[in-house]
Amino acid sequence: MPSTLNTEMLASAIKTKREKKGLRETAAEIGDISPATLSRVEQGNLPDVETFIKICKWLEVSTDTFVKGDKVANQELSEKEKIVFQLRSSQELDPDSIDAMIAMVDYAFKKVKKDGK
Structure with missing residues (x-):
């Protein structure tokens, strides 16, 4: 099975960690990405590789977490995170x-x- 990026789960993870913070504040916290880019990723658009890596570091998860078709996907997420991510991606x-x-x-x-x- 080919691996693809689970953009819905990535968007959900960002929204969950960001909570009530604004896009500008969160983009500054992640570092070197624009609020517009962060907004596009939250809407499910595919980020470039560099942005994806920065977001994963900010989320404190492996990039493998968001790879569909990869055997290690989701192994680093807690049960609560999995539920929240699933709800947010609905x-x-x-x-x-x-x-x-x-x-x-x-x-x-x-x-x-x-x-x-």
């Missing part, structure tokens, strides 16, 4: 529903951590 759910579901996932994982289970 084309069927509206943003308010996604935010509400992510809040429930956050609560569930905090409860598990607190209860020690």
Whole structure:
């Protein structure tokens, strides 16, 4: 199976880490990419290799994380991250529903951590 970049998952990961920060602030934090470029990547457009590597470093994940068809894809993500990324990449759910579901996932994982289970 040929490897391709999972741009939906990449976009979701950026949105998740960025949270309420603005595009300008986040682009400056990543370093040497423009807010417009970051916006395009968040919309699912394919970044150039250099930008992709910078974003992965900022996300603190291997570039393999976003490669479809690669056996190591997703191995570095926590269960919570996988759920959140999947929700954010949904084309069927509206943003308010996604935010509400992510809040429930956050609560569930905090409860598990607190209860020690």
